[in-house]
Amino acid sequence: MDTGPRFGDWPQFLDDSLNSHRDSSMKTNFCGLDTNEARIKYILESDFLQKAEWVKRYFDECENEKIRSTTHKTSLKAEYHRKDGNAKFQQKLYQQALKCYNEAVVHAPGEGSGEGEMALSLGNRSAALFHLQHFKIDTAMDVKKKERLLKEITCGLENIKSEATCNSRCHRCTHVRYCSEACRNESSDIYHHVECHYSDLLLSVGIAHLSMRVILTAGLKFLNGFNEKGTYERQYLATFALQDHSEDFHPNDLYQYSLTATLLLRCLQDCGCDVIDPVYIGGLLLRHICQLVCNAHAITKIEVGGDDVDGSSLVSTTRQVRIATAIYATTSLTNHSCQPNVILGFDKKVLVVRATEDIPPGGGVFVSYGPTSARMGWAERQQRLREQYFFTCLCKACKTGDRMEEFSSAVKCPHCSGPLDYKQPTSTCLKCHRVTDTTHQRELLAQADSEFVAGLQQLEKNNITGAVKSFHKCLDMREAVVSGQQRSLGEVWDVLARCYAMQGSYDESAKYLERSIASTETIYGGSSVELAHELQKLAEILFHCEGRVLDAVQTTDRAVELFTLNYGSGCEAVMELRQLKAHLVQGIVQP
CATH class of the missing domain: 1.25.40 (Serine Threonine Protein Phosphatase 5, Tetratricopeptide repeat)
Incomplete structure (x- = not known):
């Protein structure tokens, strides 16, 4: 069976190349370069790519593939x-x-x-x-x-x-899927006619290969005619003008990015693209690789279900799934906050920015670059932002530091029920200031975690009764120890609601969902998408509860409001909830 050209592990090659030159003059010479074009010129003149035998063999085999016009399909x-x-x-x-x-x-x-x-x-x-x-x-x-x-x-x-x-x-290849023939033809005309020949290698390269797509989309013919006194077309200029932070990257990272840009340049050249000035085009490739690290947006969708035992549960699970990566130049100019006042959503490939609260005239528009205070601790947020975006965050959430997080991940003080840091053997209560040994609390939480895992295992075996028993044991132990509204309580309430829904005990399911909703609103906020999903679950359960039609309608309206705020009125959840409301209203007006 023809499997196409063989290739090595590109990330491993980058690491090996870096390690082989760690103590050589190359590192000193490369560190002294201050432009992307100079870095590409150095890599080309040093011929580092040819030191990997599989790279030359790979491109030779790709050329033979093109000559034979064979495919990877079987x-x-x-x-x-x-x-x-x-x-x-x-x-x-x-x-x-x-x-x-x-x-x-x-x-x-x-x-x-x-x-x-x-x-x-x-x-x-x-x-x-x-x-x-x-x-x-x-x-x-x-x-x-x-x-x-x-x-x-x-x-x-x-x-x-x-x-x-x-x-x-x-x-020709089996790595890409298109929504339509028109989309496929457009892709082939612009960039896939190049990418197709090297699809395996580009998958190994990862997100950096999108820099080549930026070049192909802009058009090599157009870029070859550009000089310092010329102009790019407006759409490409917006991307070109984004900061690449090349002066902030560690030299080791820049070296590996430069090697990758040179590899992508080789793909363009071997595929017959008109690369008049390799150093210049290679410099653009390197610039866009650096920009991708700091400016790329993940295009996501909400995936519903996936872990239901038999698909019968009305209380489904949801998760956000990355389906693509892209650069949105205008949105990249927005500043970060760990408590953002806008949320990013997608209408197919269009990025939509929606305000989640009233922003006064002249007020700042803040988006999250990933870390948020509701989902990540202060220290981890600071580390991630420094490593990827090269700044120290001074937003409102970060200025308050660790204090609020101590309350959100604490156990109860045995003397006053105030918050204790259970991660330490002994802890001082933040309320009564007594020093307490937390051994008992830590042991009880470990037992609760074991019961939670046991419940999930029973759920996988479709033993709902056994799962409910384990989850209740877990809940009793956590409620005895945990302080305030915490995720550890919310996850048990949520899974108990799912179990009772699977058994047809909708009133019990609604009771635990209402607890989960209160916890979700405290943790993530009253306008969060997490709260919207919990409200949708409750609306669907209340639909089956006798005498709670009005509650179901009110819950549906609130869920629609939050989904519209976060994703727009055309999202699938809004349409489903409107259909649900129509059934509910029909039931009310019937004699």
Whole structure:
């Protein structure tokens, strides 16, 4: 089976190269360079890339791949994924089957002997989509010789979600997916015609390879004609003008970034791109790598569920998942605060900035660069901000220091129930100032943690009764020790609510969700997205509780308000909640 060009571990190569020159004159010479172009010129003249045999071999094999016009797609892989999908389909697991069929389509060759496997994969995928009530036929009709391969094509309405469920593939590699054929063609015209040949290597390079995409998107022809007296077009200039902090990076980091920029330059050159001035283009690549470290935004989505035992629970779990990385030049100019007054959201690839509180005229607009006081301690926030963004944060949350965090992660003082720091063998109460041995509290918390893990294990085995028993033991111990509203209590209330919902005990589920909501609001704030998700859970549970329709409507309205604030009125959660409210109102007005 042809697996394509072999390549080594690029991060390991960077470390090895750095270690081999740690005590040499190279390090002194490189440290004396003060421009990105000078660094690239030094790397090129020293020919460091050629010292890794696999790098030369990799590019030679890539060239042979282009000459032979071969692909990394194989019928064997496509058949494997298709048969895996068939097994899921027979179990009526249509969503899982769809994922398998999508993989089969991606790996199936589109021409020659692999065409039959491609047609089978598309046909099976259409069956899964039919059962999911998603209909799309355009792709199947593009397959050559469809009259021979598909005796009958059943046409249906095109579902509005088809672009999300039917992955359009690259005709050559298996590493990328597209939402539509138009998106695929645009990508290929601008940058993927280069990236496709080196997809394995670029995955090893990581986020830095996006610097090459910036160059390709701007256009090499345009960049080659630029000089210090010229101008970039406005869109690219906004990115170019962002600080790269090259003077702040450690020399070791700059050396590795320079090697990576030189590797990406080699990709451009070997792919036939018109690189008139390699040092200049290499300098731009290095500049954008440094900018990515300080200015890249993670494009995220909220993923619901994933850990339910059988999917029957109304109280689902949510998590934020990174699906892409991009530079948004305007937003990169916004200052950081560990208690931000705006939140970033995404409408596909558009970054939306929304205020979470009233900002007076002339007031500052503050975004979080990642660390926030609700989710991370002061010391860790300061360390992360210094290491990645090169500044010491002096926002309101950081000026108060560790004092507030001592209250939010404390145990009860046995004398006055005030907060004690249980992480120390002995601790002084912040309320009555008595010194107390915290051994008992630490032992009890360890037992509570063990019971929580035991409950999760029972939940995985679908033993809901056993899980509830363990979670209640955990809750009793934590409530006896923990001071105030803490995450450790909230997570137990939340999982108990899920267990009771799975048992159909909706009143009990609502009781624990209401406790979890109070804790969430205290910890994350009244406008937080965490609170919005908890309110959504409660609204769905109250829908099933007798005599609590008005409570459900009020909870739904508040959840919609918070989701709209954080994600906009078009987000999926808002639409789901509005449908829920419509059912609730219908129940109220019926005689």
